[in-house]
Amino acid sequence: MSLVVLALVLFAALAHAAWNLLAKQAAGGSVFVWLAASAGALIYLPAFAVSVASTRNQLDLAAIGLMSGSGVLHAAYFVLLQRGYSTGELSLVYPLARGTGPLLSVALAIAFLGERPSALAIAGASIIVAAVFSLARGGRAANRNREAIGFALLTGATIAAYTLWDKHAVGPDRLSPIAYYWGANLVNVALLTPWALSRRELVRTAWSTSWREAAGVGLLSPLAYILVLYALARAPVSYVAPARETSILIATALGATVLGETDPRRKLVCAALMVLGVVALAVG
Numbered sequence: 001m002s003l004v005v006l007a008l009v010l011f012a013a014l015a016h017a018a019w020n021l022l023a024k025q026a027a028g029g030s031v032f033v034w035l036a037a038s039a040g041a042l043i044y045l046p047a048f049a050v051s052v053a054s055t056r057n058q059l060d061l062a063a064i065g066l067m068s069g070s071g072v073l074h075a076a077y078f079v080l081l082q083r084g085y086s087t088g089e090l091s092l093v094y095p096l097a098r099g100t101g102p103l104l105s106v107a108l109a110i111a112f113l114g115e116r117p118s119a120l121a122i123a124g125a126s127i128i129v130a131a132v133f134s135l136a137r138g139g140r141a142a143n144r145n146r147e148a149i150g151f152a153l154l155t156g157a158t159i160a161a162y163t164l165w166d167k168h169a170v171g172p173d174r175l176s177p178i179a180y181y182w183g184a185n186l187v188n189v190a191l192l193t194p195w196a197l198s199r200r201e202l203v204r205t206a207w208s209t210s211w212r213e214a215a216g217v218g219l220l221s222p223l224a225y226i227l228v229l230y231a232l233a234r235a236p237v238s239y240v241a242p243a244r245e246t247s248i249l250i251a252t253a254l255g256a257t258v259l260g261e262t263d264p265r266r267k268l269v270c271a272a273l274m275v276l277g278v279v280a281l282a283v284g
Contacts, residue, residue: 005231009240012227013247017094019220020247021254023082024090026213031199031206033078034192039218040185048182059179066169067180071187073162078188080155088148091255091267092135095248096149099132099274100156105163109236112164124280131273135266163232170233177229181222245278 026032052059084093103125110116166184169175196203207214231240252271256264 002234005235005240006243008227008231009243010246012224012231013244014250015220015224015227016244017247017250017254019217019224020081020094020251021090021258022213022216022220024085024093024255024259026206026210026217029082029086029202030079030192031196031202032210032214033075033082034189034196035203035206035210035214036217036221037078037185037189037192039215040222041182041189041218043215043218044178044182044185044222047178051176051179051182059183063169063175063180064183066165066175067183068187070162070166070169070180070184071191073158073165074184075188075191077155077158077162079192080151080158084148084151084155088145088152089255089261090259091252091261091264091271092145093148093152093155094251094255095135095267095271095274096132096152097155097159098245098248098251099128099135099277100153101159101163101245103128103132104157104160108160108164120280124277127277127280128274131270131277134273135270166229167232170229177226177233181226181229185222243278246275248278249275 023032023036081093081097084097106121106125166180169180170177228240228244231244249268249271252264252267255261256268261267
């Protein structure tokens with residue numbers, strides 16, 4: 001992995017942890033997801049227009065199909081993640097979701113993309129597995145939040161799915177990451193709009209209480225993933241997907257310090273083990 005790709009991934013990890021802190025503080029469920037996605041579509045519309053104008057031949061039917069598939073997967077990801085945050089702590093849900101994501105990404109990359117991680121990478125995966133189980137099973141808070149753990153693990157599965165889908169889109173097909181993510185996000189908005197319109201009172205409440213958080217997520221979430229898409233276009237999934245999970249340690253520390261969540265020492269140890277595991281995956 002080159003230094004440029006590594007810098008992209010690390011900055012994306014910081015932005016990703018920051019928007020998850022905002023999402024946890026908002027805790028507005030699917031209505032908040034719709035608000036944040038709509039804000040992102042508006043914020044990045046100029047960048048999308050510039051990208052399309054400079055690469056006019058990219059938006060064919062195949063590209064639209066890839067964007068649509070990514071939008072469906074991201075809609076599931078955001079809704080499941082927000083459900084997890086509604087019942088569990090940031091320092092529990094985030095590490096579980098982000099820790100299981102790269103495990104499944106690597107497994108699927110081996111099965112379907114022909115990638116062959118080394119013995120060191122496999123050892124790193126084993127460390128992540130141990131840390132995930134420790135985080136999910138240890139501590140009184142984890143025992144009281146089985147529902148949150150379930151949503152976190154489902155979120156991890158969607159992470160693996162959209163990582164491989166999007167690698168295919170920005171890799172062989174060479175779609176612009178900016179145009180591609182904006183189109184996928186627009187599909188996300190379209191999918192959630194009928195649901196949001198049927199709950200207008202909830203939308204008004206979420207807007208009045210969490211519009212700042214929605215704007216922050218709308219800015220940082222696309223930025224984080226667009227950077228990852230640029231990295232995926234330049235490096236294998238089995239390197240990029242694990243390396244971006246350094247956000248695990250950042251988000252866990254934010255949960256302990258900013259939100260004052262329970263059992264911070266054990267969670268930080270588990271998060272550190274996950275980061276060690278993803279480094280082994282990346283190096284391997």
